Amino acid sequence: MGPASERTRVRRHPERADYDRQAALAVLDEALVCHLGLVDGGVPYVIPTMYARQGDVLYVHGSPASRMLRTAASGLEVCLTVTLVDGLVLARAAFSHSTNYRAVGVLGRAVEVTDPEEKMAAFEALVEHVCRGRWADARRPEPKELNATKVLRLDLTEMSTKVRAGGPRDQEADLGLPVWAGVIPLRVLRGAAIPDGAAADLTTPAYVFEYSRPGWS
């Protein structure tokens, strides 16, 4: 398990590259949180944080990385990885146990968004990534709020996808063993919404009580 440990290469078959790209975008849109990797003083750090996709660009809530960003005017070299766990693969052999998952790794330089219009659009994307339909209802950010938060932009140019799906792949010799084998599917389930304070007296919006994400069935 794990994306390529080398920088992604251009594939030879453009139709395959396009398919891979669509699969990668689907993963980025379904997942909630990314793991942002960066180097500081030669030490790797991996920070879970919010992100959102807008076309061919990812926006990342930049506060966790802002300290490092200050020292890198040309942008901060990052690896942003997003992983969805789809199931557990129980093979007959202990050695062949695995996980079904979809993972996307994006390499590149994250740069700070300074243009106020782009920053506002990034905020909208971040809120809509958490909950589609929410931006129209929530109070919009004020200039001082925009200034108080850093947002980073990462272009989706260098991206790799890795997927494991399907049942166990036991060796031929193990198939006859009297050991149960198969997949336990896993998915994310939303619970009943918990209103905050006076919101209990307001109508619960459909985007809350029917909360769903791209890729959820």
Added chain:
Amino acid sequence: MGPASERTRVRRHPERADYDRQAALAVLDEALVCHLGLVDGGVPYVIPTMYARQGDVLYVHGSPASRMLRTAASGLEVCLTVTLVDGLVLARAAFSHSTNYRAVGVLGRAVEVTDPEEKMAAFEALVEHVCRGRWADARRPEPKELNATKVLRLDLTEMSTKVRAGGPRDQEADLGLPVWAGVIPLRVLRGAAIPDGAAADLTTPAYVFEYSRPGWS
């Protein structure tokens, strides 16, 4: 969101440190996948991979990192981060939207496990982390299988936990807005197990049809 971006410090209150440690271990035991960050040629990489805890040690399926490990006899400097997403926090203000989560970051040098007994114990921990009770049923690894896989050990000495829980924290001035606010809880749900081939004729083990993880209610 995101663990401290500086190396963890020793806390002043030992009882608080112990509480934090227990909370961190609970996160490590509940989650399935970690994100392993490492540096190669100055570039950060973040790899999703399997892991398991055994006392004060984490074992990591080392194949993804083995190329880098070969160049580091003293071990590979890593940041291993594990994140559980518990819910979505919808505030009245767009700016205050957030995620409830529990995240643990472990810094240290991952070293290759070469002792055959420890490696077998690490394999057991990895299989049991995926599914408690499974090791007793699955065919044990043979020496050639043990040799074919790298396992890394990472001591739980430098560890930080970050947790966000509870409802939205809107500013006082926003509390009167007629905007629904609250939390949408999220959790992982197991689906019905899918037997592989002839396993359909075998009794499904309780650890499959009652599959659960530490921390699941």
